[in-house]
Amino acid sequence: MEQIIGRKKEIELLTEYYHSGKAEFVAVYGRRRIGKTYLVRNLFRDKFAFDMSGSIEAPAEAQLSNFGFALREYGDSKQPIPTNWTEAFEALKQLLKAKMKGERLVVFIDELPCLDTPKSGFQQAFEHFWNGWAAYQSEIMLIVCGSATSWMIANLIDSHGGLHNRITHEMYLAPFTLRETELMLQAYGFSWTRISILQIYSILGGVPYYLSLLDKKQGVEGNVDRLFFSSHAELKREYGRLYSSLFRNSEVYMRVIEALASCRQGMTRKEIMEKLKLKSGGTLTKVLSELINCDFVRGYNTRDKKIKQKDQIFQLTDLYTLFYMTFCHPGTTDTEYWTHLMGKPRQNTWYGLAFERVCMLHIPQIKHFLGIDQIHTEYYSWRSKVSKPAAQIDLLIERADNLVNLCEIKYSQMPYTITKEEDMRIRNRMADFVAETGIKSGIIPTMITTFGVRLTQYAALAQVQITMDDLFV
Template sequence: MDKIIGREAELNLIAKYHDSNRPEFIALYGRRRVGKTFIVRIFFKDKFDFFTTGILEGTYEEELKCFCDSLKEYGYKGNVPNNWLDAFSALASLTAKAKRKKRCVIFLDEISCFDTPNSGFIRALGHFWNQYASRQDNVFLVICGSATSWITKNVLNNKGGLHNRKTHEIHLHPFNLAKTERYFVSRKAKWSRLSILQAYMVLGGIPYYLNMLDMDESLPSNIDRLFFSEDAPMRNEYRRLYRSVFKSPERYIDIIKALATNKSGMTRTEISDATHIDSGSGLSEMLSDLVACDFIRSYRNGLKKNGEFYQLMDFYTLFYLQFCANPSTDRNYWKNTLNSPIQNTWYGLSYERVCLAHIHEILQALHLDTIHTEYYSFRSKVTSPKVQ
């Protein structure tokens, strides 16, 4: 069995909920490639009473067929469902055969894909839980997805049949620097701590990205292979990333690009001016979505009650926009620009963000975590250009 690094807390939660002896509805979410599906499959050793996964950008017919094919795979022999109510009725019939003395584990992966326009998927899921699953002490339903905003809106904050129905939620965040180092140790990497830090600045704490590193190569060679070679695998990840998280990613990408131009962050008004998106509820919702997906953070400057700023914190996105949006034709670009001003400046700015992402760890290391502290970014109002 594959060994899971840095997810002990999440595994302990799943184990705790699994042993609760009551019906459980677990919402597991986090950005693409963070390891959501992996952690569930490893915990249950791929032994599910029902498992299916949605198709990215699939049609209603494709999603329903995918679900029905999974029903057949697990032994369903009834009539072919014609809609989502029928499909979940079939699922109830299938899982009713599970032994009452053991957990009946149902895993719906990439669940947002099933919710095509006017499909009635959410209503059917709510009916399945309320009418059947919540009455079965052995049911353990796990829903999972990269579209964090969809799960937040349709499950966590649902106002209809799923209102307050989930029993627990687990937000799977990227690794911090300490967990990233543990991952490198598990791979028997002989890289220095500086190289591990620099890898974190490029890829962030995303397990899937870190797994693409060849530990027998140097970090510069890895960066050239992943980002600047002819078939660089990480060059196309940017579009896939935002398309998998948001059904209409264009305006989200506009916000991300605007935030990438200002290292200390921007106010909602500044973002609105830069992107030409009205500073209303639509923009507020998109910013909340980006925060929930760990792409950006929100913070206050300590002066104004409403002085909220938004800052891009996704390391992969920052690297991509700096060096790959208009890629060099040099396939050894990173090795050939070592110690150049552009690299050194980028490393300096990226190091600041690493520190911001590890404020609590720094406070612990300095033994300041036992006193009340607040931290802010400084923005001058009088100098031109403004001091950052």
């Protein structure tokens, strides 16, 4: 088996399901390029009793042909190509029956949503295959994957039809953390420093395929120029493919993404509707829910006198999308754009914004450093409704032990200096927060920086210091 970077929990679970001794139906889903197929194929490559993959936007006839060719590969080479999905799954049933010898039979169907073409009868035949036979065969382990997250959720995970409550396990594959990204780059022979890994993570996110495109002979700037700004840059064209592969009718999803990209602080549901001129209804709720499920967007609670879920603020957190919308969407003909921005305010501002998002994606690591893994917490941002200009706090972690970590997130390529003016701003924000919310918990000023806080007369403000290294766990 080829070494699989990260995914320890997923490997443990899939191995556990494999040895469960009962019929298993596992749905693995997640964004395009996240490594779903790679994980399943490398873990079970010599254990497949049948596997095939759907083809994006192929007609039903082509999908059935691919299914038929896979039946031939795993069984009778003279197997007729099925003409409909009922025939296809009946043939699969007979193939598996012939292989039953008391050992686990793994059936893997990749890109399952692609098989569900209009009026093809796929869903009904698939439901009948599982509900009518496979679910009662203790040797069968059916694994299905799909990038079309909206389809996977609606038709499998939250199905109200024939597959309602039929999936035995669902598995969402999230992007890599900073630590997993570091391990992957080390396995590929990179000797980058952690600040370089943080910078590239701030642009590509933890998407394994994007990371695999990096060239260890180039630095961060050279890689970014090649992948985003050169002629025929690979990741410049990825944006449209990404959303169309994940969501059917992807236009509305992309409109919401573009709206959120234009507002750093995030937007309420009402603000999104007004900006996009959408009518009230369930469409936006569904879109936001699915974007959150895919880790493109986070919805965080707000706080007045109490923590409020009703007035959630939605913020774009997908780093690749954020970078694309900020620098590629406007367009530039400079093929060395990122190199030419090196050290300039526009690039540093970007890394500062992205570092905030990276921290939001590593709340478990922050809680681990604070020693509050086992304590119930609520985390949220806060925006003043009184002060002018409105004071804002990026991250507050409210704890069940009656303490609140008030986090200031600062990106710098050297230890961060708290100036007299910065000290006063932070103290004013703390005072505004306490006054407006009426919170009674103790406030712990917490600095999250890349290289720590420089020791000056104002450094004592940071009662807790978290550095970039603390996120690499």
